[in-house]
Amino acid sequence: MTPLYTRHKRSTLAIATAVAAGALLATGLTTGPAAAQTPADTTAKAPLAAAPLQLSAGARASLVEERQADATETAQEIGLGAKEKLVVKDVLKDTDGSVHTRYERTYAGLPVLGGDLIVHQSATGATRGVTKAVKATIKVASVKPQIAAAKAEKQALTVAKDAGSAATAADAAPRKVIWAGDGTPVLAYETVVGGLQDDGTPNQLHVITDAASGKKLYEYQGIETGTGKSLYSGTVTLNTTLSGSTYQLYDTTRGGHKTYNLARSTSGTGSLFTDADDTWGTGAASSSSTDQTAAVDAAYGAQATWDFYKSTFGRNGIKNNGVAAYSRVHYGNAYVNAFWDDSCFCMTYGDGSSNTHPLTSLDVAGHEMSHGVTSNTAGLNYSGESGGLNEATSDIFGTGVEFYANNASDVGDYLIGEKININGNGTPLRYMDQPSKDGASANYWSSTTKNLDVHYSSGVANHFFYLLSEGSGAKTINGVSYNSPTYSGSTVTGIGRAKALQIWYKALTTYFTSTTNYKSARTGTLSAAAALYGSGSTEYNAVASAWTAVNVT
Known part of the structure; x- marks a missing residue:
């Protein structure tokens, strides 16, 4: 997992060989079906041949099983050595029948970190190309260590x-x-x-x-950071479950998402939120460790994120398998952060300063769960430029969730964490139109970008996405004023947020690998734009222009 903002010290550590996990930082409830979410940006709705096809959990599982059964043959076909084996991580199928299979690799039985690859096949099964995290041949002189x-x-x-x-x-x-x-x-x-x-x-x-x-x-x-009366989103509709005479904060319509109370603990699952009359929260901040309002925001954020991915990309949950993660609120004491953790497949939220500023706003929820999507697709390493791209992906899709929800109390914008007042002065955590306004993030790529904390190196991709969506210069969107500069003083014309989201998702799921840096992200997004809209199209040329405008050439 990763924190929402950067940290400086660490304490109380123990050794574990665990899977990776991410964090956000460097009131009355009516149950039943959730209110329909209305996207704020309704362009680019026509079916695209290279767009991902929405698969049922069973259909996806069958594809994974088929590709794994053919893994040995595939390894030989793409020229891997006799000691190498492929393990299917994910399979995506496009509307036109093309299939993209993401593999992890082993060598002599050992996992190859940075050896992931994607095989692209046509609808007829012909291999059209391979995207590799590393081009070098996987071979070592010996698998016997020389140190203990x-x-x-x-x-x-x-x-x-x-x-x-x-x-x-x-x-x-x-x-x-x-x-x-x-x-x-x-x-x-x-x-x-x-x-x-x-x-x-x-x-x-x-x-x-x-x-x-x-x-x-x-x-x-590995840790990546960040009807109920909610604190940030007003009165919202939630799906709950009646068990006996008690209602549970358990949404069976979205993969079985549950919201738990850690009640200041920092471990375990906590207790499932329940209520006698199905009216949750007060809409006001509270320092109580049993307060329901933070849970309302967390549950609402989870359902909005689920609906965003399904409606926008046809993705059926974080793993695309129809199974929900779960949420935990009231983590720790005055914990000023939120995080995603792969090892528990869960989102966790602290209550912020004085335990009265929970980090459960809509874009934070979308940000954290998007770390899970990245982990289960490209698996971008959480360090250097790939780590910046990992963080930016969560900011990009968290922004997408906020616009998609179309909530009058938390309107869509290109500001990150503007509701949680993390700085104590009403300013947002990050700005996508001009990242350097936070005092640390990079507007443009340079040779030192890789040395920045990932929450700051993410600024380059955040700036790219804003320019691709909205273009350069001064403008006002949903009442918020922006003025996005460019590295070369060039003028960029945006193609709209909907198309920009499609391009980024296509690149993440089909062309990015664990080691993707900014140069290869440019290549990957151009490949995505070409697949979706055509090489040389307005969209393709806009991607190139937006990257050049942030000095990625």
């Missing part, structure tokens, strides 16, 4: 301590892997340091150590 696992573990703990950990403890051994994320495959250890970071966010610090020299090769954070 304990040395790699010690190094990982040192990295954690240097980052500000007050205490560390080991509870699982490092695992052997092939590290290919830097281009040249090497035998390595992956150690995951768990516990808590300085602000109370769970920690999943992945440290990659060369198994021959003991040198640290890479590190990244």
Whole structure:
């Protein structure tokens, strides 16, 4: 998971070999079917041949099974070595019948980190191309380490301590892997340091150590950060479930989403929110650890995000398998963050300053759950430029959710976290039209972008998306004034948010890999625009212009 904003220290860490997880930071309820969401941007609704086809959970599972059964043959066809095997991660089918299968790789039985690839096939099954995270041949001289696992573990703990950990403890051994994320495959250890970071966010610090020299090769954070009367969205319609004589905050119409109360705890699932009369929350902030209002916002955000992905892209839940994640509110004490965690497949929200500013606004909810979508598609590494693209993807789709919901109390805008007052002065957390207005984010790409915290390097992609959607210069949208500059002083004409969203989603799910950087993101989005609208189309040329305007050429 990743935090919503950047942190400085970490504390109370433990070792675990876990899966990756993301965070948002560097009142009366009427039940029954949820009110229909009305998209604010209704352009680009005509079927597109290369747009993803909405698949039932069963149809998707059948495709995954078919592709896995053919994995050995596919590996041979695309020229992989005898020691390499493919494991299907995801399958997407386009309206025209084309199929895009995303694979993870193993070598001599070891997972290849940075070895993911996508095979593109026509409707007839002919392979049309392969998109790889790394072009190098996967081969190492030996899979026998020259250093002990304990040395790699010690190094990982040192990295954690240097980052500000007050205490560390080991509870699982490092695992052997092939590290290919830097281009040249090497035998390595992956150690995951768990516990808590300085602000109370769970920690999943992945440290990659060369198994021959003991040198640290890479590190990244696995935690990605950020009718009820809601605090931010007014009176909303929620789906609840009657169990006996008690109502539960349990939405069976959207994959079984449930909202739980952690009541200040930082672990476990918590208790499911229940109510006797099916009227939830007060619409006002409260410091109570049993307050329902934060839960109303979380549940509403979950249903809006589910509906956005399904209506806009035909995606059936975060994993595209019809199964919902769950939400937890009232995490920790005055915890000023929110995060997505793959290991629990859940969203978690703190109550903010004085426990009265919960981070449960609509764009935050969409942001956090979109980390789950990224994890289950491109799997963008949460470090360097790929980490910035990961964060930007959550900002982009969180913005999409906000516009889609068309909520009068929280109108769509290109500001991130404007409702939660994280800065204490009414300003938003991030600005998509001119990212540098937050004092730290990058408007344009440079050779040092990769060195920024991912919440700041994301500014380049956020700026690209705004320019692609709305264009450059001064304008007012939904009452908010914007004035987006360009690197070269060029003028960019936007193509509309709906088309920009389609292009970004297509690129994320079909052309981005775990190691995608800004240069390859330009290539991927151009490929997406060509597939959706045609090479040389207005949309294609706008993508090129918007990237040039943020100095990605």
